[in-house]
Amino acid sequence: MPSSSRLIDVAGGRASIRVHEAGDGAPLLFLHGAGGLMRDDPFFAALASRYHVYAPMLPGYEDSTGEERLRTMLDITLHQFDVMEALGLSKPLLVGLSMGGMIAAEMAALAPNEIERLCLVAPAGLWLDAKPITDMFALLPQEFPSYLFHDVVKGAALMTPGGDLNDVNFLADFMVMNARRLGTAGKMLFPIPDRGLRERLYRVKARTIVVWGESDRLIPPVYAAEFQKEIAGSRVVMVPKAGHLVGHEQPEAVLRALTELN
Amino acid sequence: MKFTWFHLMPWPHLPEDFREKYRSVWVDIPTTLYDPRRGHGVYHDYLDQLEYAEKVGFDGLGVNEHHANAYGLMPSPNIMAATLARRTSKAALMVLGNSIALYNPPIRVAEEFAMLDVMSGGRLAAGFPVGTSMDTNYAYGQIPALTREKYTEAHELIMKAWREDEPFAFNGRYTQLRYVNCWPKPIQRPRPPIFIPGGGSIETYDFCIENDYTYCYLSYSGYLRAKQLMDGYWERVAKAGKDESPYRGGFAQVICVADTDAEAEKLYASHVHYFYNRCLHVYPGFADAPGYRTIKTLQANMITQLTQAQLRNYPTLTWKDLVDQGYVIAGSPETVHDRMVDLAKSLRVGNIFGLFQVGDMPGDKVRNSTKLFAEKVMPRLKQSMFREWDHDDRFWIKPLPANEQRVAAE
Numbered sequence: 006m007p008s009s010s011r012l013i014d015v016a017g018g019r020a021s022i023r024v025h026e027a028g029d030g031a032p033l034l035f036l037h038g039a040g041g042l043m044r045d046d047p048f049f050a051a052l053a054s055r056y057h058v059y060a061p062m063l064p065g066y067e068d069s070t071g072e073e074r075l076r077t078m079l080d081i082t083l084h085q086f087d088v089m090e091a092l093g094l095s096k097p098l099l100v101g102l103s104m105g106g107m108i109a110a111e112m113a114a115l116a117p118n119e120i121e122r123l124c125l126v127a128p129a130g131l132w133l134d135a136k137p138i139t140d141m142f143a144l145l146p147q148e149f150p151s152y153l154f155h156d157v158v159k160g161a162a163l164m165t166p167g168g169d170l171n172d173v174n175f176l177a178d179f180m181v182m183n184a185r186r187l188g189t190a191g192k193m194l195f196p197i198p199d200r201g202l203r204e205r206l207y208r209v210k211a212r213t214i215v216v217w218g219e220s221d222r223l224i225p226p227v228y229a230a231e232f233q234k235e236i237a238g239s240r241v242v243m244v245p246k247a248g249h250l251v252g253h254e255q256p257e258a259v260l261r262a263l264t265e266l267n
Numbered sequence: 268m269k270f271t272w273f274h275l276m277p278w279p280h281l282p283e284d285f286r287e288k289y290r291s292v293w294v295d296i297p298t299t300l301y302d303p304r305r306g307h308g309v310y311h312d313y314l315d316q317l318e319y320a321e322k323v324g325f326d327g328l329g330v331n332e333h334h335a336n337a338y339g340l341m342p343s344p345n346i347m348a349a350t351l352a353r354r355t356s357k358a359a360l361m362v363l364g365n366s367i368a369l370y371n372p373p374i375r376v377a378e379e380f381a382m383l384d385v386m387s388g389g390r391l392a393a394g395f396p397v398g399t400s401m402d403t404n405y406a407y408g409q410i411p412a413l414t415r416e417k418y419t420e421a422h423e424l425i426m427k428a429w430r431e432d433e434p435f436a437f438n439g440r441y442t443q444l445r446y447v448n449c450w451p452k453p454i455q456r457p458r459p460p461i462f463i464p465g466g467g468s469i470e471t472y473d474f475c476i477e478n479d480y481t482y483c484y485l486s487y488s489g490y491l492r493a494k495q496l497m498d499g500y501w502e503r504v505a506k507a508g509k510d511e512s513p514y515r516g517g518f519a520q521v522i523c524v525a526d527t528d529a530e531a532e533k534l535y536a537s538h539v540h541y542f543y544n545r546c547l548h549v550y551p552g553f554a555d556a557p558g559y560r561t562i563k564t565l566q567a568n569m570i571t572q573l574t575q576a577q578l579r580n581y582p583t584l585t586w587k588d589l590v591d592q593g594y595v596i597a598g599s600p601e602t603v604h605d606r607m608v609d610l611a612k613s614l615r616v617g618n619i620f621g622l623f624q625v626g627d628m629p630g631d632k633v634r635n636s637t638k639l640f641a642e643k644v645m646p647r648l649k650q651s652m653f654r655e656w657d658h659d660d661r662f663w664i665k666p667l668p669a670n671e672q673r674v675a676a677e
Contacts, residue, residue: 183557
């Protein structure tokens with residue numbers, strides 16, 4: 006199917022969620038990262054070339070609402086199960102990017118019999134004192150591309166916000182949107198993106214692949230081995246010439262890795 | 268009018284090239300720039316200055332809370348207020364304040380404030396700031412989008428702890444206590460006067476109006492830029508049908524007094540520049556953690572904030588700019604008086620938090636400016652401003668009678 010989007014009621018009207026949907030094939034639930042979806046998001050498009058992709062936006066992202074009732078990691082994890090329920094999805098292929106990977110891993114740990122196939126793309130959720138993750142909450146907007154992409158120039162072009170940041174009206178709208186999104190993200194990632202996931206990962210039964218860009222500067226690739234260590238039977242795929250947004254820079258490599266879960 | 272002599276306690280030995288070499292005075296400034304042996308003397312100088320301010324007649328002595336901050340060396344303002352409680356006897360101890368979302372459990376604030384009120388004989392004025400993003404989120408790790416909810420709950424707990432005579436259970440989202448039992452209780456009943464620092468959010472306006480707390484705007488950009496924000500507050504006060512007592516409002520202002528306008532520049536300009544150029548050098552990435560401000564407030568203020576931020580280029584501002592644009596009220600007693608009248612009238616504030624020690628200003632200059640203000644400016648303002656509200660004691664301390672006041676034994 007072509008790309009479409011709709012608002013759905015979740016949890017008996019307690020949240021209203023924007024869901025983007027595209028593609029034909031097996032159902033794939035995609036959980037976005039802290040930045041949400043880009044306009045014409047290349048990773049979303051790549052996934053939709055093989056799967057029927059559902060991308061629900063968290064409260065605080067786009068016009069999804071209901072963030073005031075989400076405070077903890079458990080609230081947010083259960084919220085995503087509510088979304089899955091509202092979409093009528095049963096045991097979809099679950100793909101999570103960065104913050105979305107953290108949520109996906111929590112879902113698989115919380116309900117190991119309901120999540121059977123899991124793809125974590127540069128997930129957050131673990132912490133190593135010796136390899137601290139960059140504090141994204143103290144980055145200036147113009148600094149992001151160098152942390153997110155292997156090819157910084159191309160990446161910066163992808164991230165253009167669709168308006169002129171020198172125009173004070175556009176900038177004001179952009180800042181408000183950013184505050185809403187990262188306000189929600191902060192509930193999982195601030196000040197340290199660790200909500201105790203490591204102690205729960207032993208519960209995961211899903212066949213799991215962990216995909217990481219070799220040039221990731223936001224969450225160093227050394228974290229891939231940590232996930233592999235904690236999730237029994239999981240496999241790591243390291244992707245060359247890719248930064249944190251590996252699915253945006255090397256979508257084919259991620260699609261190839263996903264075939265292992267078919 | 269009520270005049271509080273307010274100290275920030277800045278570190279006065281930041282290097283000349285601080286701006287170029289370091290990205291922020293706050294949050295990640297290395298402690299190699301601090302020297303505890305010098306710090307010993309600095310603390311004593313600063314406390315001496317606060318005690319001096321009472322001697323020359325100020326109504327209040329102000330201290331506040333900052334963390335990981337080289338211009339605010341009071342992570343615990345209560346410790347400073349405790350030393351002042353023993354060495355002063357008349358002035359309000361204006362603790363502005365304790366960031367109540369940071370204390371776990373926040374009953375700690377109810378207890379320490381009660382201690383201060385009892386020690387000082389009922390002279391505590393209690394401030395409850397939400398706290399800046401630098402302090403609250405970056406230095407103290409609170410989740411930005413949950414900070415306000417936590418603050419609201421902490422406030423409820425503290426007020427109830429002061430009010431109730433029997434132990435009670437408190438089942439909050441952030442704090443659960445089976446036995447809340449605040450020993451000691453404050454002298455001032457039902458509570459000390461409450462001062463709330465705010466930065467223009469509608470929620471804070473309404474919170475102050477509902478509870479009859481004093482709304483304080485603590486900016487360093489001076490009274491001319493504060494007009495729009497305080498107008499917004501007074502509009503809400505009128506809308507709520509409350510009286511217009513000027514003691515519902517307070518404002519912080521940098522003030523430098525000398526014998527003449529020219530002398531003021533000569534004596535104080537370098538210290539004022541130290542303050543604006545080094546002390547206020549904050550990395551923009553720490554200024555406003557996403558989620559810290561409510562969306563409602565962002566939508567109401569974003570354009571103003573962005574525009575003001577573009578204008579706020581401190582290093583390019585000369586002494587004349589700083590004075591003309593009202594960042595600093597400086598000059599002869601006559602000049603300062605006239606501008607203070609202008610400030611009080613245009614913002615309608617009965618409470619002034621005067622910053623007299625500015626940047627690396629040494630003690631002798633601080634005393635000079637403080638004394639001139641106390642002798643030649645303050646009495647005239649008290650004589651002329653807001654006299655119809657002289658009877659209004661709702662917003663100020665109610666200490667024990669003088670014959671019951673105890674201080675340190677000599």
